[in-house]
Amino acid sequence: MNAPLKADAFGVGAQPIPVADPIIRFEQVGKSYPGRRGQNAVTALSGIDLTVPKGAIVGVIGRSGAGKSTLIRLVNGLERATAGRILIEGEDVTGLTEAGWRARRRQTGMIFQHFNLLSSRTVFDNVALPLEIAGAPKAEIESQVTRLLELVGLADKRERYPAELSGGQKQRVGIARALATEPKVLLCDEATSALDPETTQSILALLRKVNRELGITILLITHEIPVIKEICDRVAVIEDGRIVEEGDVFSVLTRPQHPTTARFVEAVTGVELPAYLADRIRTQARPGDETVLRITFTGENATAPVISRLSSTIGVDVNILAGRIDAIAGRPFGSLLVSVPTQEPELAAVLGALKTLELKAEVIGYVS
Template sequence: MNIAVNSIAASPASQTASESAATDLIRIEGVSKIFPASRNSAAVAALDGIDLTAPRGSITAIIGRSGAGKSTLIRLVNGLEKPTNGRVIVDGTDVAQLSEAKLRTIRRSIGMIFQHFNLLSSRTVFDNVALPLEIAGVSRRDIEAKVTPLLDLVGLADKRSRYPAELSGGQKQRVGIARALSTEPKLLLSDEATSALDPETTQSVLDLLARINRELGLTILLITHEMEVVKGIADNVAVIDGGRIVEAGSTFDVFSAPVHATTKVLLSGVPGMQLPDYVASRLSPTASPESATVLRIIFTGPHATDPILSQLSAELGIAVNILGGAVDEIAGKPFGTLFVSFPGDQSRVESVREFLRRQGLSTEVLGHVS
């Protein structure tokens, strides 16, 4: 996947339209969405020139601040909104050009899970999952044959006769997932589906989504503001700000080397990604004879757990002070960030950075501290 502003996986010139359709389940091309002015508000440009693809069988995350355009984008994919300009293509069909009758048909191939579950309180777990099938006119025998395995899949076989009020938040979301899968969709849309859950429950739901993606080959488009969710499950990520995609690519590439200011702010809450406050408050852009240089070292792939600092001290004879950092996993790949400081002039800084470059590591000078 190539990283490009306003695009995930920009197609190479040699790729034909049919090859693109076979590779990507979702293609959003030049999409803008303007909500017209009303008596109480001016016109709002919610989306502006969006280009985005989601490969078949992938988990693609859309992240951004509140009001950035995330929810509008997902509503375009299932046809709840129509773009002002551009095309929204799902499995080769331009959703924006469909009649309401044809939209109802294509929505059966698009499952949706929500932040607040949207379960009917008067229906049991089984009947909530069965609802889309009842609406589609499926027989009761066939409904039983479809719903029972889904309840097994989401771990709720023993809760089939319970009502939503008797369930935990995580169990309610599992009902929502089973319901979304009942029509055997090709695409699953998740709109902040874990933001109302505690961290432990969130992880169990993410594990379930990853299993569904892996075992069913289901394409998932994930809208979220939770960076830990993206880091743990998404193959690809696009950052949306002010209605435009400002950075996009593989999750590992974007998280390990963010470029846009918005991306850096969004990632600031991820443990180990930012300089500790007690150091950041003392940081100066200019060096003095008494100051130490603060360096960010990025460990990726096979180097994420190497004893680099001990090797550096042994080879260069430099005492390095560790300020903070973490070793973690992004999209299944090891990744580490380490913040260090050491005394010395510009020549010593370059010696340290050159040594780290030879080890295959990236570095960034953040400033200087007394």
């Protein structure tokens, strides 16, 4: 089995990353389903090693069928592992009885893609449901639900029914309900996939608030890389039931080591060729052509006047074609398309200077 690739603190190489104080740990976890009518068993997960640090937001990203939903359902006992161990707060939950899982689930909240609210109950009663099941006194339920509705911004909607709410408001009810029993871990199953972009941003901001203010560890699964980029501290990329890359979000997204990761992150870290340029670019240089480079900026270099310094230092004209500066995990990240002379020694001087500045440069093609 190939181990998942892990970027170091600078996003280079494949070094192991120590993770202190884990709250969830997968150790060589596998999950298989019996085959139908004599067919071979179906393997959903294989050799999963993953650590979720206490207080972190960890995302698992993968395409449909990659195994991410199975992975998250193992954490609250909705699925049972067929190999390996899962430890939660140091307890091996792999062999828990159903009674044991009921106790464990009170420490684990879950929010869903399609909200899963009860249409016949008000907002207040939907949030109160886990507390009622746990046998909490009415005074405690009133106090806890009122506090949570204020937290999620729905204090004025307590007597409304789900049909009267927007999608974002329904998800806020789902978050409040998941927090009702004061869990230590919040599981998010594609929590923003059914929402529009603006509402998605507001829900992600709320999840970050829950994480920071309440200290709740969040494990989320998604197929949307902007979700990972926006709020996660760490990320694991899953493909065909195996984790192919994992590490801190900034390192993984700015220096992906696996082709699957690179395909995911291209949309949020790259700069598309302008239409006028895409039609003209060639893979082989002709006399007089300019070389088109994609330059990646990270850390302090993302906002520093690197191009002007480059031009003044080596005396080569650098033409800016397109660019963007963004933030990943709260740290600046930039990508720039430029054209520079193809002839030597100018091109060698440019590439050498970029290397000295510890900037990644990729040759995209050539234009006249």
